[in-house]
Amino acid sequence: MIRGLVVIVVLALTVTGAAWWLWADDQGVALDAIGDQNQTVARGQLPVFAARGDAARLYTFAVENPETLGSIPCTCGCERFGHVSNRACYIKDERAGRVTFTSHAAT
Numbered sequence: 160m161i162r163g164l165v166v167i168v169v170l171a172l173t174v175t176g177a178a179w180w181l182w183a184d185d186q187g188v189a190l191d192a193i194g195d196q197n198q199t200v201a202r203g204q205l206p207v208f209a210a211r212g213d214a215a216r217l218y219t220f221a222v223e224n225p226e227t228l229g230s231i232p233c234t235c236g237c238e239r240f241g242h243v244s245n246r247a248c249y250i251k252d253e254r255a256g257r258v259t260f261t262s263h264a265a266t
Contacts, residue, residue, distance in 0.1 A: 193240050196262035197251055206260040214265050221249035222258060237263060 188198045188207060198206035202222075209218040221228050228246035232238075235248070240263075242248060248264040 191251075191261070193263075195266065197259055199252075199257055199259040202253075202256045202258055206262070208262045208265050209260065217264065218249055218260060221246055221264070 188196050191197050196206070196208050198208070200206055205215055205218050209215055225246060228249070229244045231245040233242050233245045233248055237248060242263070245264075247261075249260060250258060251261040252259040
């Protein structure tokens with residue numbers, strides 16, 4: 160009985176620790192070479208700099224409509240930073256269930 164309880168507690172602590180580690184990893188915001196904030200989060204989440212209001216709606220649109228923003232050139236002159244479309248002002252990279260957002264569109 161006690162042995163089973165110890166196993167359950169250890170498993171619960173392990174799962175909680177792993178979940179915290181994954182969550183903490185997602186919360187890091189870094190600055191890139193041009194001064195924009197970047198944050199990698201799990202797909203379906205938004206970065207802290209675009210979590211509310213109109214910014215949240217725009218960043219969600221950028222994720223859900225890659226072909227639309229991907230066909231619109233940026234008008235702020237950021238092509239000199241390697242942005243090939245308006246979508247690059249929102250999303251820096253996408254990989255296996257994770258999205259790296261850039262604050263370029265929010266600033």
